[in-house]
Amino acid sequence: MNRIDKALSELKNKNEKALITFITAGDPDLETTEKLVLEMFDSGADIIEIGVPFSDPVAEGKVIQEASLRSLAKGTNLNGIFEMVERLRTKTDKPLILMMYINTIFRFGTERFFGLCREKGIDGVIVPDLPFEEKDEIRSYAEENGIIPISLVAPTSHQRIASIASDSKGFLYCVSSTGVTGTRSSFKTDFDEFFGEIKKSCKVPAMVGFGISNPEQAKKMSAYCDGVIVGSAVVKIIAEYGKDSCGKVGEFVRSLKEAIL
Numbered sequence: 001m002n003r004i005d006k007a008l009s010e011l012k013n014k015n016e017k018a019l020i021t022f023i024t025a026g027d028p029d030l031e032t033t034e035k036l037v038l039e040m041f042d043s044g045a046d047i048i049e050i051g052v053p054f055s056d057p058v059a060e061g062k063v064i065q066e067a068s069l070r071s072l073a074k075g076t077n078l079n080g081i082f083e084m085v086e087r088l089r090t091k092t093d094k095p096l097i098l099m100m101y102i103n104t105i106f107r108f109g110t111e112r113f114f115g116l117c118r119e120k121g122i123d124g125v126i127v128p129d130l131p132f133e134e135k136d137e138i139r140s141y142a143e144e145n146g147i148i149p150i151s152l153v154a155p156t157s158h159q160r161i162a163s164i165a166s167d168s169k170g171f172l173y174c175v176s177s178t179g180v181t182g183t184r185s186s187f188k189t190d191f192d193e194f195f196g197e198i199k200k201s202c203k204v205p206a207m208v209g210f211g212i213s214n215p216e217q218a219k220k221m222s223a224y225c226d227g228v229i230v231g232s233a234v235v236k237i238i239a240e241y242g243k244d245s246c247g248k249v250g251e252f253v254r255s256l257k258e259a260i261l
Helices: 003-013 030-042 062-073 078-088 102-108 110-120 132-137 139-144 155-167 191-201 215-222 232-244 246-260
Strands: 018-024 047-051 096-099 124-126 148-153 172-175 206-209 227-230
Touching (some): 018 062, 018 232, 030 047, 030 232, 047 062, 132 139, 139 148, 148 155, 172 191, 227 232
Parallel strands (some): 096 124
């Protein structure tokens, strides 16, 4: 069983919500990223998304865009990220996901990429700029290597919600709002309607992300689904404290987990 499925099954059995956090690999450097991943797991994160820096991250807001640029300026690349994941796998068996753009996979080589995901210990991949209708570009490679391609669904998916939800594996990434990632003070989406449609067809846990920036929002949003995804708020702390951010990030992740218990 894939680590993602195993972790979410265990949470369901305990009647607990999942906390998924995001970090940009290589910001401020890969050594700190490795420490932060372990700190977040120790502080209550159930799954961690490792963002692969990209020069034009179209789904990301300013906070993660700037983190990507800082990381790229340090020379971060996929080979270095895979080496970091290999080191992490000697210290944790919790689920790790790569979040990245399709061009990075194509340039690296799709078959080679998914082979290394299996070899180094990656459990899933999120590709925000790969439309649902084009999922077959990577699906066979992912499935051959036991890697789960995570699907995204948004309020603007409308009549496509049912097909995306019914086809999803691992968990369904439910985008809270239109636009890009980033912290938000409020949400305009009708979540009762949105998740009502999702639950008609979805056979895997549904997680909500994009904009959740504090424990209060996490608690409120977790009432609609099986867990929350928090990214920009974590990356913002790292941007402020850099190599000294572990304690601050751990404290923030603990507050999120406590809010959704």
